[in-house]
Structures are given as structure tokens and as C-alpha cells.
Amino acid sequence: MTLSLFLHRRAIASAVTLSLTAGFAVPTLAADRELLNSSYDIARELFATINPEFVTWWEERHDESIEVKQSHGGSSKQARAIMQGLRADVVTYNQVTDVNVLAEQGLVAEDWQQQFPNNASPYYSTTAFLVREGNPKGIDSWDDLVEGDIEIVFPNPKTSGNGRYTYLAAWAYADREFDGDQEQIREFMKEFLGNVKVFDTGGRGATTTFVERGIGDVLISFESEVNNISKEYGEDDYDVVVPPVSILAEFPVAVVEEYAERNDNTDLARGYLEYLYTEEAQRLLAGFNYRVNDETVQGEFAEQFPETELLRVEDVFGSWGQVMDTHFASGGELDQLQRR
Amino acid sequence: MQRIGDAPRTRRLLVGLAIVLSVLFLLLPLVAIFAQALAEGMAVFWNNLSDDYTLAAIGLTLLVAALTIPVNLVFGVFLAWLVTRFSFPGRRLLQTFIDIPFAVSPVVAGLIYLLLYGSNGWIGSWLDEYDIQLMFAWPGIVLVTIFVTCPFVARELIPLMQAQGAREEEAAVTLGASGFTIFRRVTLPNIKWALLYGVILTNARAVGEFGAVSVVSGSIRGETNTLPLHVELLYQDYNTVGAFTAAALLALIALFTLAAKAGLEWRATRREQFR
Numbered sequence: 058m059t060l061s062l063f064l065h066r067r068a069i070a071s072a073v074t075l076s077l078t079a080g081f082a083v084p085t086l087a088a089d090r091e092l093l094n095s096s097y098d099i100a101r102e103l104f105a106t107i108n109p110e111f112v113t114w115w116e117e118r119h120d121e122s123i124e125v126k127q128s129h130g131g132s133s134k135q136a137r138a139i140m141q142g143l144r145a146d147v148v149t150y151n152q153v154t155d156v157n158v159l160a161e162q163g164l165v166a167e168d169w170q171q172q173f174p175n176n177a178s179p180y181y182s183t184t185a186f187l188v189r190e191g192n193p194k195g196i197d198s199w200d201d202l203v204e205g206d207i208e209i210v211f212p213n214p215k216t217s218g219n220g221r222y223t224y225l226a227a228w229a230y231a232d233r234e235f236d237g238d239q240e241q242i243r244e245f246m247k248e249f250l251g252n253v254k255v256f257d258t259g260g261r262g263a264t265t266t267f268v269e270r271g272i273g274d275v276l277i278s279f280e281s282e283v284n285n286i287s288k289e290y291g292e293d294d295y296d297v298v299v300p301p302v303s304i305l306a307e308f309p310v311a312v313v314e315e316y317a318e319r320n321d322n323t324d325l326a327r328g329y330l331e332y333l334y335t336e337e338a339q340r341l342l343a344g345f346n347y348r349v350n351d352e353t354v355q356g357e358f359a360e361q362f363p364e365t366e367l368l369r370v371e372d373v374f375g376s377w378g379q380v381m382d383t384h385f386a387s388g389g390e391l392d393q394l395q396r397r
Numbered sequence: 398m399q400r401i402g403d404a405p406r407t408r409r410l411l412v413g414l415a416i417v418l419s420v421l422f423l424l425l426p427l428v429a430i431f432a433q434a435l436a437e438g439m440a441v442f443w444n445n446l447s448d449d450y451t452l453a454a455i456g457l458t459l460l461v462a463a464l465t466i467p468v469n470l471v472f473g474v475f476l477a478w479l480v481t482r483f484s485f486p487g488r489r490l491l492q493t494f495i496d497i498p499f500a501v502s503p504v505v506a507g508l509i510y511l512l513l514y515g516s517n518g519w520i521g522s523w524l525d526e527y528d529i530q531l532m533f534a535w536p537g538i539v540l541v542t543i544f545v546t547c548p549f550v551a552r553e554l555i556p557l558m559q560a561q562g563a564r565e566e567e568a569a570v571t572l573g574a575s576g577f578t579i580f581r582r583v584t585l586p587n588i589k590w591a592l593l594y595g596v597i598l599t600n601a602r603a604v605g606e607f608g609a610v611s612v613v614s615g616s617i618r619g620e621t622n623t624l625p626l627h628v629e630l631l632y633q634d635y636n637t638v639g640a641f642t643a644a645a646l647l648a649l650i651a652l653f654t655l656a657a658k659a660g661l662e663w664r665a666t667r668r669e670q671f672r
Binding site: 101 | 511515516517518521525530532533615616617618619620630633634635
């Protein structure tokens with residue numbers, strides 16, 4: 058009895074020791090400095106490719122060893138986490154609004170968009186269509202999407218930044234098409250939203266709906282995502298369509314100054330973001346189907362990115378703040394359009 | 398007297414239905430996990446398993462369980478002892494309090510901790526001044542896991558200790574035993590199996606907890622990513638095989654836990670018979 062208890066105790070003790078050693082046996086090469094990048098959900102592979110290159114690039118120029126750590130999640134959730142104390146040195150997001158939130162809290166410089174070229178967006182994308190093989194419904198632009206029998210899949214603009222861009226792209230298209238006639242734009246948007254078959258909460262869910270459940274004629278998402286999906290699920294089954302007019306989706310970056318300073322990483326953080334603008338990094342980015350501004354790389358990848366006219370959200374709608382208030386706030390334009 | 402299910406045909410139908418449902422809803426998904434994990438062969442499975450990030454996730458998950466279990470073991474025994482052996486004002490209230498983690502959704506639990514211990518939180522902002530960071534680091538994960546799993550041991554012990562009553566302990570007191578001796582020689586042997594059972598449940602939940610941990614983790618790969626979070630992360634990376642490999646690991650831990658539980662029950666019933 059006492060013995061069996063004793064044995065149990067030994068077993069438990071050894072289990073504890075085992076798990077403790079396992080917990081600390083994780084190989085972490087002690088780097089002189091660690092940089093934490095808080096990023097959006099679908100950028101994991103992207104930064105898994107870029108970070109080792111950056112480490113080499115930095116270590117060649119500085120006499121220290123560094124390590125870049127990644128945190129990924131929905132970018133609004135990520136921004137929240139930073140506000141609650143996640144000590145990221147830099148943010149690389151897919152939503153301007155999420156960096157703005159950090160700027161309002163004083164964690165990021167107020168003029169963050171001026172601190173790096175191209176509105177602090179080292180790469181960009183746009184909204185594109187994924188259609189079934191051979192494009193049987195002949196979808197080439199936004200006006201094809203309001204035909205009666207078209208079924209559309211894209212994430213809910215209320216919950217997804219990706220979905221927001223789709224909504225804004227359609228609106229921007231209509232705005233140009235009808236020369237700013239609000240009545241006609243709303244009519245167009247009503248038909249467009251009426252054709253949406255499923256509103257998933259996020260991009261990944263919409264992909265599943267379109268690809269695995271086979272619902273809908275067209276999936277609307279970032280051009281980069283649409284290309285990745287078609288690669289992943291078979292290029293023979295889907296075609297990528299980039300409409301002639303669409304919205305410019307910026308991928309903003311910023312130094313989280315407060316934490317970078319505290320972590321003694323300000324120079325490293327700036328270096329990291331500057332690296333994203335180098336030809337080497339731009340090439341990597343283009344490889345992940347993002348559009349870049351580096352002209353050499355643009356030339357190399359010209360075939361991959363069909364020419365299209367990209368409208369800036371700020372030019373069409375004023376500011377992101379206004380967009381959020383008029384369109385996506387409760388009772389806003391989106392809610393009214395969906396109520397019929 | 399005729400009971401429902403006595404007619405041979407009904408009985409066969411019911412048994413058949415139970416088997417079909419168990420296979421469809423329980424066995425098949427389990428098989429699917431392992432089949433998916435091994436879908437691209439042993440080499441890929443092994444590769445996924447020995448990935449640095451997966452190893453880090455395993456290590457963190459085990460660390461969390463290893464810290465959670467002792468805390469909740471002591472806490473659970475203490476609470477059950479208090480509630481069943483003493484009578485004091487607020488005893489019933491305390492018993493209700495124990496169940497809060499069961500009643501609250503894990504996500505809410507995570508959020509509460511974030512609001513309290515985050516750098517803007519009541520306690521967190523004070524800790525922040527001393528440069529102590531609990532949230533988005535492993536201590537935060539341990540904290541919420543302790544919260545979510547704290548009723549298991551107490552909940553296992555309370556009914557048992559209530560049923561057993563305090564007579565044996567009272568006898569020990571009259572014989573002049575000290576408090577600790579009573580606990581070690583009288584109480585502990587009586588509650589041993591229930592205690593272990595509670596520990597097993599605590600372990601299962603600590604290893605598998607997703608919701609609460611997801612809120613406070615900050616999902617830093619290789620640092621604050623537990624195994625369940627890792628499964629989701631790999632799945633979102635379109636790395637299906639990797640996701641199922643991590644899932645298979647979790648399933649293995651679950652199976653091991655179930656086996657341990659079955660073993661305990663078997664030993665306990667055998668003990669009863671031999672008594």
C-alpha cells in the first residue's frame with residue numbers, strides 16, 4: 058500500500074521532470090537580440106521565407122547574432138494583443154486601420170505612413186476573382202457579378218478586412234461607372250450583395266466554402282490569396298481573373314516604438330522594415346504573389362500581374378476612418394444595403 | 398413485466414444502432430486523424446513531428462500540464478477538505494464558486510485574465526511597472542489553464558468525501574493523531590483513486606485547452622504556441638498533414654489518458670471485489 062503509493066509518487070515525479078526537461082530542451086539558439094514581428098494570419102509562410110534572409114542580411118552588416126520571432130493572427134486581434142501588452146517590435150499587417158488603432162494609442166508614431174516609402178506599404182495587392190475552370194459564367198469584371206444567376210462567395214465585410222476590400226472595390230467600381238450617382242451605386246451594391254451565397258467570417262472559411270463545399274461561381278479575395286489557392290488546389294480546376302479596375306490593398310508596416318525602445322530594438326526594427334524594400338526582399342514578396350514597387354522586380358514578374366487600374370481607398374472614400382463610420386458601423390451603409 | 402428493449406428485435410436494433418453511431422461519430426474520426434497524419438508516409442510524419450516549432454509546442458504543452466496539475470491537486474484537495482469536513486458560513490457559496498470555471502466559456506475566462514493581467518489591466522499595469530509580463534508569455538498560459546481546470550479535482554473529491562463522512566478522521570482525532578497524520582494515513586488512502594482520476598481529467602483538459610489559451614497566448618511561434626494552437630496554425634497554413642500530425646499527438650495523449658482512467662477503474666473495482 059505505502060509502497061504502491063510511493064511508486065505512484067515516483068512515477069508522477071518522473072513524469073513532471075520529463076515534461077520539465079522537454080519544456081526547456083527546445084533548441085533556442087541564444088541570439089544577441091530577438092525581434093518580434095506581429096503579423097496577419099496568412100503571412101506565415103511569407104515571413105518564414107523572408108526572416109532567415111533578413112537575419113543573414115543584418116548579420117553581414119552588424120557584428121551580432123539576431124533572431125526574428127513571429128506572431129500571427131487576425132490583424133485586429135493582433136493589434137489588440139499589442140495594446141494589451143504583447144511586446145512586438147514591428148507590425149506587418151494587411152489593414153491600415155489596425156495600425157491606425159495602435160497610433161491612436163501612442164504605441165506607433167502618428168506619422169507612421171510617412172516613415173517608410175509608399176505609405177509604409179512595402180508590398181500591395183488588390184482584389185481578384187477565382188472562378189471555376191474555363192470561366193463558364195464569363196466573369197471578367199465587377200458588372201458581370203450583378204447578373205441574375207451569379208453566386209458569389211467572399212468573407213463578411215463586418216468581420217473580415219479581406220471582405221471589406223471586396224465591398225469597397227465593388228463600390229469604387231460602381232462609383233466610377235455611374236459617375237458618383239449615389240442612387241445607382243446603391244442599386245448596384247444591392248444586387249451585388251444579393252448575389253452573395255455565403256458570408257463566411259474570414260478568408261479561410263470562404264475558401265473552404267468555395268473549394269471544398271463547391272458553392273458559388275466566384276470567390277473574391279486578395280489577388281495573392283487567389284493565386285495561392287489556385288496553386289494549392291489545382292490550377293486546372295480554377296482560373297484567376299483580375300478585373301480591369303479594382304482597389305489598392307496596402308500592407309502597412311510600422312515600428313511599435315514604445316516596445317521597440319523598451320526592448321532596445323529600435324535600430325533592428327527599422328532595419329527589418331527597410332529590408333522589406335530591398336530588391337532581394339521584393340523578389341521574395343513577388344514570389345508570394347504580392348505586387349511590389351521595385352522596378353527591376355516588377356519587370357521580372359510582369360507576366361504574373363496583369364495590368365489593372367488600382368483605386369486608393371483614401372481617394373475614393375476620404376479616409377479609413379470615414380469608411381468605417383459610413384459603411385461598416387452598425388446601421389451604416391452595409392447594413393442598409395442588406396436590409397431590403 | 399416487459400421492459401423497453403426486451404423484445405429480441407428491439408434489442409438487436411438498439412445495440413446495432415449504438416454500434417453504428419459509435420463507429421461513425423467516435424471511432425471513424427479517430428482513425429481519420431491517424432490516417433491523415435500518415436497520409437504521406439512515415440518519413441513526412443516524422444519530419445512534421447521533429448519540426449522545431451512542433452517540438453516547442455509539445456514542450457510548452459507538457460510544461461503547462463506539469464505546472465497546472467500540482468497546483469490544482471493541492472488546491473482541489475484543500476477545497477474538498479474544507480467544504481466536506483468543516484461547516485462555516487459561506488460554505489455553500491464556496492461550493493458554487495468552484496463551478497465557475499465550468500460555467501464560464503473558456504474564451505471569456507481568457508478575456509477576463511487579459512483584462513486583469515494585460516499591460517492595461519488592473520494588476521497587469523502595476524506588474525508592468527516592474528517589467529513583469531504575464532500575458533502573451535507562458536505564465537499567462539499556465540494561469541488560464543489553472544483557472545479552466547481547477548474544478549476537476551475538487552469535483553471528483555467532494556461527493557466521495559461527503560459520502561464517506563468524517564467518522565474515520567474523528568476516530569483518528571480521538572486517538573490523538575495530528576492533522577497532517579490524519580490526512581496522510583486516513584484521508585489520502587480513502588480518496589486516492591478519486592484524486593488520481595481528478596488529476597487525469599485535469600491533465601486531459603490542460604493539454605487540450607484551446608479557447609482560453611488562444612486569447613492570452615499571443616501565438617508567438619516557438620514560444621507561446623501550445624499543441625492545440627499549433628494544430629490550428631498548421632491547418633491554416635494549408636499544411637494538412639502537419640496539422641493532423643499534431644492532432645494525432647493530442648489524440649495519443651487523450652488515448653493514453655483514457656487507458657490510464659480505464660486502468661484505474663479496473664483496479665478500483667477489483668479492489669472492491671477482494672475486500
